[in-house]
Amino acid sequence: MKRLVATACLGLAVAGLCARLSSAAFTGSTSIPSNSVTVDKLANYFSVTPLNGTVASGGVDTLALDFGTVASARTFNSVFRVTNVSGASRTAVLTLSNVPQISTVAFSGGGTSVTLAAGASTTVDVTTSSTVAGRGSGTLRLALSGIGWMYRDYSVKIDEAPEAPTVPAVAQKPAGRLDLSWTASTTTTSLAGYDVYRSNGGAYTKLNSAPLTGTSYSDTSTADGTTYTYKLNAVSSGLPLLTSVDSSTVTATADATPPGAPTTVSLVNGGGAGNAYVNAGNASSISVSISPPANSLTTDTVKLTVSNGGNSV
Numbered sequence: 001m002k003r004l005v006a007t008a009c010l011g012l013a014v015a016g017l018c019a020r021l022s023s024a025a026f027t028g029s030t031s032i033p034s035n036s037v038t039v040d041k042l043a044n045y046f047s048v049t050p051l052n053g054t055v056a057s058g059g060v061d062t063l064a065l066d067f068g069t070v071a072s073a074r075t076f077n078s079v080f081r082v083t084n085v086s087g088a089s090r091t092a093v094l095t096l097s098n099v100p101q102i103s104t105v106a107f108s109g110g111g112t113s114v115t116l117a118a119g120a121s122t123t124v125d126v127t128t129s130s131t132v133a134g135r136g137s138g139t140l141r142l143a144l145s146g147i148g149w150m151y152r153d154y155s156v157k158i159d160e161a162p163e164a165p166t167v168p169a170v171a172q173k174p175a176g177r178l179d180l181s182w183t184a185s186t187t188t189t190s191l192a193g194y195d196v197y198r199s200n201g202g203a204y205t206k207l208n209s210a211p212l213t214g215t216s217y218s219d220t221s222t223a224d225g226t227t228y229t230y231k232l233n234a235v236s237s238g239l240p241l242l243t244s245v246d247s248s249t250v251t252a253t254a255d256a257t258p259p260g261a262p263t264t265v266s267l268v269n270g271g272g273a274g275n276a277y278v279n280a281g282n283a284s285s286i287s288v289s290i291s292p293p294a295n296s297l298t299t300d301t302v303k304l305t306v307s308n309g310g311n312s313v
Helices: 001-028
Strands: 044-051 064-070 073-083 092-099 100-108 112-118 122-129 136-144 151-160 165-173 178-185 191-199 216-219 227-236 250-253 264-267 288-291
Touching: 001 178, 044 136, 064 122, 073 092, 073 112, 092 100, 100 151, 112 122, 165 227, 165 250, 191 216
Parallel strands: 064 151
Antiparallel strands: 044 073, 073 122, 092 112, 092 136, 100 122, 136 151, 165 178, 178 216, 191 227, 227 250, 264 288
């Protein structure tokens, strides 16, 4: 009986201890010191302000550049401003990626790196390419020099048209044909070729069905005596189809009428009365004067034949 009582008392004691421990676990409190984390970012060093509202939008974290369709290579000055907002001198670096239609992106002083004193600012200029046409999409990175991960990448989009061909020329040919030639475009990448347009006083009409890959064209669909004006455009390959600005124009008149006979033919340095003869004094070199008919064109040519019996030159 005593052993049973002792065992019961021990059980009650243990139960009481457990109850006290359980109560302490639920009602006690523990104080944990707070931790503070400082996150650095590019905005702590530079601000970005769009200056060309047509091209640039956003700020240091969200800047985007969209140049739309650029008809001919040009420089966009002061696209956006970069300001050093920190309390010390900082160096900003620009890196353009995957946009060959843009030839350079540089700070206004030149170059892709600039050191700015605290509070100082500079602008960014963008020059598009005169050799690469087509649609471009890539990134422009603005970075803090010296910290590899401190940068922002900005979206860049552009549709660059090819450069126009230059110095068109036209020559009159027999049967009313007009032959055009021109200097090639400076665009060498994504260039499909050229379109030729003609006008005889009204709207221009394209003469070729597909872009011409060469730098010449013969117009045989002319009317005798009609004056035509020509212009050219370079066109890009791929999509979207981009067309250059117009070339300068050139004008010519189709001539399908043979010229008349010369009105006079005379030997200028001949011998005898009236310079009528070829003799020993002028046999080595003769000079002939020819008067063309009144309706002659400057492009008409004259064929002169000098004969002596069965021999002629």
